[in-house]
Amino acid sequence: MIDGRDAPNRRRVRGWLAPAAALFLACALAAAPAAQATGPGDAPPAAAPSVDELRDPASTAVLVNASRPLDPVDHVPNHLEPVTGSGHELVPEAAAATRELIEAAASAGHFLAVESGYRSYTRQAELFDQYSARYGEAYASRISAEPGTSEHQLGLAVDLGLTSGLCSLQACFGDTEAGQWIAEHAGEYGFIIRYPEGSEELTGYSYEPWHLRYLGEATTADFAASKAGTYEEYVDALEAAADVVAEPLDDLPPEGSALGPLRIDVSDGLFRLSDWREFE
Numbered sequence: 001m002i003d004g005r006d007a008p009n010r011r012r013v014r015g016w017l018a019p020a021a022a023l024f025l026a027c028a029l030a031a032a033p034a035a036q037a038t039g040p041g042d043a044p045p046a047a048a049p050s051v052d053e054l055r056d057p058a059s060t061a062v063l064v065n066a067s068r069p070l071d072p073v074d075h076v077p078n079h080l081e082p083v084t085g086s087g088h089e090l091v092p093e094a095a096a097a098t099r100e101l102i103e104a105a106a107s108a109g110h111f112l113a114v115e116s117g118y119r120s121y122t123r124q125a126e127l128f129d130q131y132s133a134r135y136g137e138a139y140a141s142r143i144s145a146e147p148g149t150s151e152h153q154l155g156l157a158v159d160l161g162l163t164s165g166l167c168s169l170q171a172c173f174g175d176t177e178a179g180q181w182i183a184e185h186a187g188e189y190g191f192i193i194r195y196p197e198g199s200e201e202l203t204g205y206s207y208e209p210w211h212l213r214y215l216g217e218a219t220t221a222d223f224a225a226s227k228a229g230t231y232e233e234y235v236d237a238l239e240a241a242a243d244v245v246a247e248p249l250d251d252l253p254p255e256g257s258a259l260g261p262l263r264i265d266v267s268d269g270l271f272r273l274s275d276w277r278e279f280e
């Protein structure tokens, strides 16, 4: 216990390559270039969500995956609205951003349609049962979510496709000009491609270039700045940074040196990690 800031349930950093920090380093080295927030000049500044927001299904920043089900599992968003002409619904912020993205894509010559938006717990259960019956549960869980673990239940995830139907819900969508346009510009509208190529071990899902997750522009910009490759890595880093306490060490790393997205601060003789937003 040091300087009164320790707490029984907080993790101590015992060495300067503590497991969590080593993970960040590996993540930073492996990180793919993230979409830049290059909106038309009126985008809010990058800002990280709080650790509470990362678990709050009412927050646009909540992380949901197979190991972090919704709480409650039958969560229903307070407000949903139709995405014009699609027959699908999203929460209002995500619906508005989807409309803007589709309009901008059309201006660039890419004609997109919403293929899926909000799905209720019950609808997700039906879908998962259908996939399980057809492919077996192991494969079904790679391409679909068990009820209570889908981002679509948040009303914050949208599947987009070409109006022509080319490569609909297939990896080759990412190779189309529209898919490339989405990868480049989704961040400007507060979306990320949630299941990037080659990240199945981290996200639990195979590559889905059509599945966009609305995080809001501030979180999306912070995600891009973090250089995390997946939202799982970003959330891990935020939660770990909030969980780390300073501790005196014999073997101090150099002041100001970088450890992945984290900054090492030993100015007062204590080892401390601060997150990337303080690191230039």
Ligand SMILES: [Zn+2]
Pocket (backbone or CB within 6 Å): 116, 152, 157, 158, 159, 210, 211, 212
């Ligand atoms: Zn989807």
